[in-house]
Amino acid sequence: MTVKAQVGINKPNPTEMLDVNGNMKFSNILYLENPGVYLGSSSNSYLIVKDNGSQVIKRYVPETSDYSAINTVNYTFTGVNFTGLTNYDTGIPSSNYYLTIGGYIIRGGGNSSNVSISGSNVNIPLYSARAFIQGGTWRLKFLPNHNRTFTVPDSQNPKNVDIKLNIIVYRRDMLTTVNPVINYNMNANVAGTGTSPQPDKL
Numbered sequence: 001m002t003v004k005a006q007v008g009i010n011k012p013n014p015t016e017m018l019d020v021n022g023n024m025k026f027s028n029i030l031y032l033e034n035p036g037v038y039l040g041s042s043s044n045s046y047l048i049v050k051d052n053g054s055q056v057i058k059r060y061v062p063e064t065s066d067y068s069a070i071n072t073v074n075y076t077f078t079g080v081n082f083t084g085l086t087n088y089d090t091g092i093p094s095s096n097y098y099l100t101i102g103g104y105i106i107r108g109g110g111n112s113s114n115v116s117i118s119g120s121n122v123n124i125p126l127y128s129a130r131a132f133i134q135g136g137t138w139r140l141k142f143l144p145n146h147n148r149t150f151t152v153p154d155s156q157n158p159k160n161v162d163i164k165l166n167i168i169v170y171r172r173d174m175l176t177t178v179n180p181v182i183n184y185n186m187n188a189n190v191a192g193t194g195t196s197p198q199p200d201k202l
Contacts, residue, residue, distance in 0.1 A: 047174075069174040072102070073167040075140070079109070080161045082150045084127065084143025092138045096172055099131045099138040103166040106150070109158035119148040129165070140165060 008014030010021040047069075048057055077085055092099060108115040117126050126148065130141045142163050144150060150161045 069171050071169040073169060075163075075165045075167060077163045077165075078160070079158070080150075080163050082161060084141075084150065084161075085163055086141055086143055087134070088140040089135075090138045090140060090167075092169060094133040094136055094138055097138065098170040098172060098178070100168045100170075101129050101131055101140070101165055102168045104129055104142065105164040107162045107164070108152045108156055109160040109162060110156070111162065112152070112156055114153050114156055115161055116151050117144050117148045118151045119144075119146065131167075140167075 006014035006017055006019060008019045008021075011019045048059060075088075077088070090099070106115055107113065125145055127144045128141060132139050132141065142165065152159055152161065
């Protein structure tokens with residue numbers, strides 16, 4: 001004989017097999033075996049995250065939280081030296097976040113489109129855009145390569161360069177997996193063959 005019933009804790013009319021209204025405390029380990037996919041309303045579902053500082057499991061609600069899992073920040077650097085941006089400290093701690101450059105725009109001073117790079121175009125790439133860690137914070141670099149410099153026409157005023165960077169910032173404690181670098185030898189082919197190793201998690 002099979003008996004089916006709902007159990008309610010502080011719920012006189014439970015609607016699920018276990019329906020709890022209140023706080024729960026787990027003093028040891030919580031196992032979720034085959035939790036499945038929630039198909040209900042998104043307004044009733046939440047992401048559970050661990051606070052790395054207090055080691056407490058918390059409910060993450062994007063609408064009311066003072067942070068988000070993925071953030072975008074648009075930096076506009078004006079009056080940049082013609083040699084470029086070599087080491088800008090964002091102040092974003094590398095212990096809590098990952099940071100990538102999602103896109104960029106180079107403009108002449110005063111939002112002019114008249115900006116170029118001095119020197120030969122033989123050596124590539126013409127410039128580098130990179131995010132790196134130094135002193136515990138994320139830094140930004142954007143500069144011409146091979147001793148090149150940015151140039152603008154003599155008639156342009158102001159005679160400087162503006163660099164706009166779109167930055168994507170990911171919270172470390174909300175990423176399940178960070179995949180290693182994938183190396184694949186193209187053997188001079190112009191198209192991949194689909195045999196390169198795939199990321200562990202997508």
